[in-house]
Amino acid sequence: MATTEEIERRVEEADAARSAKRAAAAKRVGELAQLRAEVAEKLGDIERELGDVLAESSDVIGVDELATFTDVPAADLTQWLNGRKATRPKRKRSTAGTPTTKSDASGQQTTAKTPPASQTSASPELAGPRNGAADTSTRILASVT
Secondary structure, three states, X not given: XXXXXXXXXXXXXXXXXHHHHHHHHHHHHHXXXXXXXXXXXXXHHHHHHHHXXXXXXXXXXXXXXXXXXXXXXXXXXXXXXXXXXXXXOOOOOOOOOOOOEEEOOOOOXXXXXXXXXXXXXXXXXXXXXXXXXXXXXXXOOOOOO
């Protein structure tokens, strides 16, 4: 029968071999994961560039014709074209007193509608003048509880 020291040594040897295998596996997984992240980033850059080129050339060559010439499936080309981040112009903030406008998909402008008189405030006395002139009428102050 083995002594306690011999048992301890055998366990340490078995653990050392297992630890070395675990460390090697973890190291390899880490390296491969890093490589994958780099390749995925590069692939994303290439797909964005493909989409940009497709968009820039859309006035002279269509997706179907490109698919015919390049043997790249039209579905892939369309996916790259549609996958581009849409660059929208920044929206301007409206200034006070200027009606806001909204553009619909057809490019027509619609103006914000003002509510009918029946939906306006029931107490116009609570609001100050809007035209910047001095208010000479008597105001009723509302108390807030």
